[in-house]
Amino acid sequence: GAGVSQSPSNKVTEKGKDVELRCDPISGHTALYWYRQSLGQGLEFLIYFQGNSAPDKSGLPSDRFSAERTGGSVSTLTIQRTQQEDSAVYLCASSPGLAGGLLAKNIQYFGAGTRLSVL
């Protein structure tokens, strides 16, 4: 696709349920990132993929959070047993990685996000 696509755009769930958030990166981008943004706050880094592997998952807030990436493309962020404090906008971004050159590897292209509300 032309840009990064995230689905669903909005998700309302009940406390204790599991949710899956999906990210389709720009075709050919090897790097993929997940961030969390709470109301009026900056971006909280969650996890970074290079290809299908995750060299840095240091930002995942608890073991209820996990993510995978298959085929070097689509990624899924899963939150188990959701809590109210998980309510936020979850943003996905992709970048060319080293294939884009030393500078381009840091430029990120963002999806519109998934707004998660846990009741």
Next chain:
Amino acid sequence: SQQGEEDPQALSIQEGENATMNCSYKTSINNLQWYRQNSGRGLVHLILIRSNEREKHSGRLRVTLDTSKKSSSLLITASRAADTASYFCATASGGSYIPTFGRGTSLIVHP
């Protein structure tokens, strides 16, 4: 903790005025980027400045970088109502693939 911190947190100006936002950071960087986020949308990359550059222009945007003060500024000239958005700086250090974002400056441009 956030690597970059934007200042001010909020800025309200009239259309046609210039808007200046600042970003301070703590450690040495390879480059610094500015992004814009419109309400309810993802971030859009505006400009990247390398650590050996002091100033860069893109249309109505002017970015400066002072590595001795560990600070950068984003100037939007002749602002328009459509410039209303949050603006974030992001820094990259060492060999990291992961830019670190600040909390952002919320800019409102009144028509």
